[in-house]
Amino acid sequence: MANNFEIRIVKDSSKNEAKLHAMSLEVAKSFLVLVEAVTKIVENTPNNENLTINITEGSVKLLVEGDGVEQLQEDFLNVVKGSTDKVLVDSWRRMQTLFKNNGLEYEAIISTSIKKTRVYDILKENKALRAKPTKRQIPKTNIEFIEGVLIDVGGKNPNIHVEIAGNKRLKINCTEQNAIKARKYLYEKIYLSTWLNKRNGKKEYDFCDSYVVKEDSPFFKYKNFIYQFENAEDELDSLDLVYDECLNLLKLKKYNSLKRFLKLFMYHNTDVNTLHTIKLLTNYFKNNEELKDYAWQFETLFDNKIKNLNKIAKF
Amino acid sequence: MQDLTKLIRCDSDDLPENLLGLAIRLENPGKNNPHSAIFIRYNSQNYLFHFTGNGQKVYLTTAINNDWFLFKALTNVNFFIPSIFAHFRRIKTKSKPAYFYFYGGGLFDSNGDYVDNEGLPNYMTCVGFCLAALKQTLSTDLLKFDEWPSGKIKGKPEDFVELFYKKKVAPNYPDISLELFSKNVRRISPLEYITAGFSDSFPASKTFVETSKQRIKESILHSINTWEYND
Numbered sequence: 090m091a092n093n094f095e096i097r098i099v100k101d102s103s104k105n106e107a108k109l110h111a112m113s114l115e116v117a118k119s120f121l122v123l124v125e126a127v128t129k130i131v132e133n134t135p136n137n138e139n140l141t142i143n144i145t146e147g148s149v150k151l152l153v154e155g156d157g158v159e160q161l162q163e164d165f166l167n168v169v170k171g172s173t174d175k176v177l178v179d180s181w182r183r184m185q186t187l188f189k190n191n192g193l194e195y196e197a198i199i200s201t202s203i204k205k206t207r208v209y210d211i212l213k214e215n216k217a218l219r220a221k222p223t224k225r226q227i228p229k230t231n232i233e234f235i236e237g238v239l240i241d242v243g244g245k246n247p248n249i250h251v252e253i254a255g256n257k258r259l260k261i262n263c264t265e266q267n268a269i270k271a272r273k274y275l276y277e278k279i280y281l282s283t284w285l286n287k288r289n290g291k292k293e294y295d296f297c298d299s300y301v302v303k304e305d306s307p308f309f310k311y312k313n314f315i316y317q318f319e320n321a322e323d324e325l326d327s328l329d330l331v332y333d334e335c336l337n338l339l340k341l342k343k344y345n346s347l348k349r350f351l352k353l354f355m356y357h358n359t360d361v362n363t364l365h366t367i368k369l370l371t372n373y374f375k376n377n378e379e380l381k382d383y384a385w386q387f388e389t390l391f392d393n394k395i396k397n398l399n400k401i402a403k404f
Numbered sequence: 405m406q407d408l409t410k411l412i413r414c415d416s417d418d419l420p421e422n423l424l425g426l427a428i429r430l431e432n433p434g435k436n437n438p439h440s441a442i443f444i445r446y447n448s449q450n451y452l453f454h455f456t457g458n459g460q461k462v463y464l465t466t467a468i469n470n471d472w473f474l475f476k477a478l479t480n481v482n483f484f485i486p487s488i489f490a491h492f493r494r495i496k497t498k499s500k501p502a503y504f505y506f507y508g509g510g511l512f513d514s515n516g517d518y519v520d521n522e523g524l525p526n527y528m529t530c531v532g533f534c535l536a537a538l539k540q541t542l543s544t545d546l547l548k549f550d551e552w553p554s555g556k557i558k559g560k561p562e563d564f565v566e567l568f569y570k571k572k573v574a575p576n577y578p579d580i581s582l583e584l585f586s587k588n589v590r591r592i593s594p595l596e597y598i599t600a601g602f603s604d605s606f607p608a609s610k611t612f613v614e615t616s617k618q619r620i621k622e623s624i625l626h627s628i629n630t631w632e633y634n635d
Contacts, residue, residue, distance in 0.1 A: 135464075136465060164466070173447075325489060362487040370514055373513075
């Protein structure tokens with residue numbers, strides 16, 4: 090039984106038969122567009138190693154054959170329904186534009202053992218294919234980097250006050266140890282990472298880490314990292330960024346840098362997927378004297394997170 | 405919405421946006437052998453993550469209607485499917501498993517490297533691949549693999565394992581003795597793999613799998629008979 094995707098340019102715009110060995114300019118141009126689109130489609134079809142693209146006589150015929158045509162068929166129907174795969178949608182749309190606009194006569198059919206898909210009719214009838222926008226579910230962090238002058242430290246509930254650009258004052262909750270350490274820098278410029286929370290409708294900052302700023306400071310490096318993380322193409326890429334950064338520091342044995350990096354995420358409000366990505370790496374931490382506390386802390390954070398999510402889900 | 409406690413077709417769409425499951429490909433004489441995969445639905449798209457002996461390749465592809473795959477959902481990991489999907493994507497890119505009836509409890513770490521406490525090589529079947537890929541995700545073994553008989557493969561010649569060891573294993577892994585290798589030669593079938601998915605807790609015991617697999621097989625056969633292609 091036929092198992093292929095066949096596209097033919099049957100006639101040119103003056104209704105003359107199209108011939109492979111004697112293509113008019115308009116046929117050759119359409120042919121080029123088709124070859125390019127089909128190549129891109131095959132390239133983006135999974136399991137494509139057994140697919141071949143043949144060009145044969147019989148008007149001007151392009152034939153995709155082999156195991157994998159069924160996948161191609163399924164992907165085509167998905168594209169018509171509304172797919173988020175931009176590359177694939179673009180290729181099919183280029184073919185669609187050709188079919189709709191340039192006045193040549195075409196045929197295009199995918200035949201498999203299951204069904205025949207009249208690609209030409211479907212593309213011609215449908216409005217221009219568009220890739221569905223991917224839901225940009227990028228894990229948001231609530232990490233905020235602050236630079237300003239330290240103007241007050243202490244209190245019964247320890248906190249530090251920082252004056253930032255525009256004479257704005259921020260209050261940052263911290264531990265007693267943080268406050269004692271900070272006092273040394275009173276009236277000096279300081280660089281902090283914090284976690285921003287909204288409690289009872291009010292913005293509140295929790296202290297995460299402080300940095301000494303010289304050249305190549307982690308403050309700017311991490312600030313840039315978090316920007317990249319929150320602006321990645323999609324959430325998988327942002328998770329890979331965290332993963333790659335950890336693994337890279339591990340390989341270089343830069344354990345102190347790794348710990349400081351991880352500190353940014355060591356917080357109950359960190360997104361569960363980010364926590365899980367770090368947890369996947371904790372196997373490496375467990376046998377390392379410098380890191381094993383971090384393995385334990387991230388596993389606890391993750392477990393608590395799941396417990397909370399389960400509680401919320403039950404409501 | 406599909407009943408997540410039952411076997412579900414992998415091309416179903418009335419499912420939660422994100423989901424993980426154990427998948428089995430039904431036997432379709434002349435076309436498909438039984439096969440196992442990990443089902444993962446991410447962002448409302450269904451994918452199958454699996455390793456085939458034929459071509460020794462790892463795939464992460466969209467699930468399609470005519471492939472006769474069914475899955476059993478594992479619902480305790482729903483909150484972090486994106487991280488699992490990213491993990492699978494890294495394993496797909498970086499792992500290089502080879503095919504043999506072998507599994508000794510190793511796992512694919514998040515770098516795609518195969519990690520085994522005894523330094524065993526990454527020989528595996530389609531089921532072994534799923535077990536190794538799931539181990540870190542589930543933070544436990546899916547089933548008690550060491551309760552499965554080891555040493556020989558049913559239906560294969562007496563010297564099958566020894567020949568493979570001499571030809572493939574010994575030259576590449578001189579530290580691994582035939583004895584150690586044979587200890588972990590075992591075959592866990594796709595049916596046993598998916599049956600483990602019905603256990604209330606993991607790792608599932610061999611006894612649980614043995615006592616439940618006939619029941620699962622019957623529901624699979626029922627699915628074959630009622631399988632329809634949608635257009």
